[in-house]
Amino acid sequence: MSVVQLSQITEISGATTSPRGPHIWAIASGKGGVGKSFISSSLGLALSKHGKRVVLVDLDLGGANLHTCLGLANPEHTLSDYVSGKCANINDIVVDMPEANVGIISGAGDGLDIANLKHYQKLKILRNLKRIQADYVVLDLGAGTSFNTLDFFIQAERGIIPVVPDPTSIENTYRFLKCVMTRKLRGAPRQTRKLMSKILTLRHGESRKIRTLASFMATMQQRHPDHARLLQGELENQQLHLIVNQVLEPADTDLGLSMTTACLKYFGQKIHYLGHLNHDRQVITASRQRRPFLMTFPQSRAAIYIEHMAAALLDQDNPGSQSRP
Amino acid sequence: MTGESTTNFYDILEIAPDASAMDIINAYRQAKLAYKTDSLAVYSLFDDVELDHIRSQIELAYQTLASPEKRLAYDTFLAGKQR
Numbered sequence: 283m284s285v286v287q288l289s290q291i292t293e294i295s296g297a298t299t300s301p302r303g304p305h306i307w308a309i310a311s312g313k314g315g316v317g318k319s320f321i322s323s324s325l326g327l328a329l330s331k332h333g334k335r336v337v338l339v340d341l342d343l344g345g346a347n348l349h350t351c352l353g354l355a356n357p358e359h360t361l362s363d364y365v366s367g368k369c370a371n372i373n374d375i376v377v378d379m380p381e382a383n384v385g386i387i388s389g390a391g392d393g394l395d396i397a398n399l400k401h402y403q404k405l406k407i408l409r410n411l412k413r414i415q416a417d418y419v420v421l422d423l424g425a426g427t428s429f430n431t432l433d434f435f436i437q438a439e440r441g442i443i444p445v446v447p448d449p450t451s452i453e454n455t456y457r458f459l460k461c462v463m464t465r466k467l468r469g470a471p472r473q474t475r476k477l478m479s480k481i482l483t484l485r486h487g488e489s490r491k492i493r494t495l496a497s498f499m500a501t502m503q504q505r506h507p508d509h510a511r512l513l514q515g516e517l518e519n520q521q522l523h524l525i526v527n528q529v530l531e532p533a534d535t536d537l538g539l540s541m542t543t544a545c546l547k548y549f550g551q552k553i554h555y556l557g558h559l560n561h562d563r564q565v566i567t568a569s570r571q572r573r574p575f576l577m578t579f580p581q582s583r584a585a586i587y588i589e590h591m592a593a594a595l596l597d598q599d600n601p602g603s604q605s606r607p
Numbered sequence: 608m609t610g611e612s613t614t615n616f617y618d619i620l621e622i623a624p625d626a627s628a629m630d631i632i633n634a635y636r637q638a639k640l641a642y643k644t645d646s647l648a649v650y651s652l653f654d655d656v657e658l659d660h661i662r663s664q665i666e667l668a669y670q671t672l673a674s675p676e677k678r679l680a681y682d683t684f685l686a687g688k689q690r
Contacts, residue, residue, distance in 0.1 A: 540648030
């Protein structure tokens with residue numbers, strides 16, 4: 283399957299609430315069970331408290347459960363209706379929450395086919411995300427590094443990656459980041475890719491191949507500065523953020539900043555640390571009640587932290603205007 | 608590690624060339640924390656040899672930039688390289 287070129291994802295000016303189309307954020311991770319759907323739904327609800335129209339899209343293909351996090355049992359329409367052509371307009375499959383200015387494109391009850399999207403089906407979704415009538419579209423992606431997941435993630439202007447303080451989650455987070463960046467670089471023009479291959483087969487004084495993206499980019503910069511600039515542009519066209527979730531011990535709160543430090547060394551790219559969320563039994567309680575956490579426990583520490591994160595990101599999207607609910 | 612000949616002590620500590628003494632201390636502490644022996648943050652990203660190399664670079668960068676005399680000499684050296 284080929285890499286989705288940016289030129290393939292043409293911006294179609296549909297009837298959105300903003301002339302440039304909605305902001306698109308994607309939540310993804312290398313490992314499952316780190317809180318992607320919880321964070322997607324909570325961030326979406328937090329954004330709506332700022333008066334933003336939000337549409338959450340469940341792109342955890344084959345493992346969709348975002349509707350449950352929002353307390354919607356059986357959404358009337360699902361992504362399958364759009365992919366199959368049963369609904370022609372992507373906005374027709376948005377199901378609104380009764381209590382908030384939040385809609386969801388659900389994957390509830392989707393069949394086997396949806397987990398294995400064909401390339402043209404993926405392009406159909408990618409091309410039309412910008413047509414969704416909303417200020418913010420939040421993509422809740424599945425765990426892992428499938429091409430579908432990576433391509434949806436790369437499409438977003440902000441990529442948010444939850445990680446939990448556990449070696450397996452950290453290892454898979456780094457693997458996910460490596461795949462994201464590799465996927466982005468594979469979208470480079472052929473001539474640049476040829477030069478990249480040459481650099482990657484170079485051996486240096488210590489007879490070691492280039493191991494980190496940072497050293498690869500430094501070598502590209504030394505030998506082919508024009509191509510390096512192009513690649514750097516591809517890597518920087520998306521803001522990446524890290525959230526440390528399910529924090530149990532005070533020492534775990536250091537993990538986020540330490541990971542961003544290590545990422546800068548390894549990838550040569552700035553990953554922004556958004557903050558941490560403590561392990562909170564109320565999250566499980568809300569899930570068992572099939573109620574949105576942010577609405578059920580709005581005074582909890584996790585809810586307050588999520589609202590701070592949403593406000594911080596809104597401030598970045600709208601510099602100069604202080605976003606406080 | 609290869610391909611990092613352009614990295615200077617300021618890059619190693621992730622600070623600007625005009626960083627204050629306090630900025631240098633804070634950056635050093637953050638780097639020490641990230642690369643300490645039992646750090647989860649570097650799990651699977653670097654091997655032991657690379658981590659030793661990174662830690663020694665951090666120490667060298669700090670010892671140089673924390674001393675006003677050594678820093679001045681280093682800045683003069685960097686300026687000469689850029690000319």
